[in-house]
Amino acid sequence: MISYFNDYANLCFEKFGDRVKYWITFNNPWTHAKVWHSYNKTWRNKQQGMVGISLTSAWGEPVDLTSQKDIEAAERYVQFYLGWFANPIYSGDYPEVMKNYVGRKSAQQGLGMSRLPTFSVQEKSYIKGTSDFLGLSHFTTRYIIQKNYSALKGPSYHTDRDLVELVDPKWPDPGSKWLYSVPWGFRRLLNFIKTQYGNPLIYVTENGVSEKLQCIQLCDEWRIEYLKGYINEMLKDPLTTHMEMVTEIVVPTVFTLCILISAILLMFLLRKHN
Structure with missing residues (x-):
């Protein structure tokens, strides 16, 4: 059955691969590695698609x-x-x-x-x-x-x-x-x-x-x-790791708050000046 399915998949790659760029070999599978290798060897360079699997x-x-x-x-x-x-x-x-x-x-x-x-x-x-x-x-x-x-x-x-x-x-x-x-x-x-x-x-x-x-x-x-x-x-x-959280979440948040506070202070000073 693996060989038959591989033949079927290659036919699909040949006929539709110029338009279809995402392929799922099986939904709730038992086996699929041969098809991935077939696509990787024969079709990937010319079609630039991706082959994956769907697991529940x-x-x-x-x-x-x-x-x-x-x-x-x-x-x-x-x-x-x-x-x-x-x-x-x-x-x-x-x-x-x-x-x-x-x-x-x-x-x-x-x-x-x-x-x-x-x-x-x-x-x-x-x-x-x-x-x-x-x-x-x-x-x-x-x-x-x-x-x-x-x-x-x-x-x-x-x-x-x-x-x-x-x-x-x-x-x-x-x-x-x-x-x-x-x-x-x-x-x-x-x-x-x-x-x-x-x-x-x-x-x-x-x-x-x-x-x-x-x-x-x-x-x-x-x-x-x-x-x-x-x-x-x-x-x-x-x-994220703790350090990633600091650099990706905390730092941008503090930076944004600083800008907002600066803007509010500037508005206050301008109003006082006028």
Whole structure:
């Protein structure tokens, strides 16, 4: 299937590449590196486009910020969700925590090898760096707590993670049962991606909310509030170090205040003079 998909992608590059400059290989993918290499080798110089991938991820927040177990469980939640596919692209391999947990559960289930495939050295090198941008689909957030699941329950993505997902009853109730409006989780996910994967170029490929009311006329206040909240979180200043904050935020602010104060004093002196 990889070869067939690569042939199809090359046909698309050939026919539409003079006009289409942004390509997403997969939405919620399993594999895509071959297509990136094809574009990079054959089409990039003449078409000057970009090839990326679109991954879906919610944000996981620890229930108890003082609990190391909850903090680690929330990290696993995001690594199993986003890191499963993003980590090979940016680091060349699955997240270490994912390999450890799936490997341990597989051994407890009497399997001779992990249910998570192992990349060869050549595969790691081939996959790493095969994305010009990261397409991100994001909708909601969950609170996460640690919970140990017995391996005897059988192989499962959900029990491999050893965690439980919770929602806050104070979050705005959704039109869909799985989707709660939690704008601050979007910003935390973006900051996670920045620090985890070296600040890649991000395009938000999916975001939105279902309507919770059946209306005869247009009544989109719920969707307006959802989008406003998420867009505002996206538009906030990026994650910065303390020194960057001083140079990029504090210094310009103080400089502006000085100009305003000087202007006010000048106006006062001119009025007094007249």
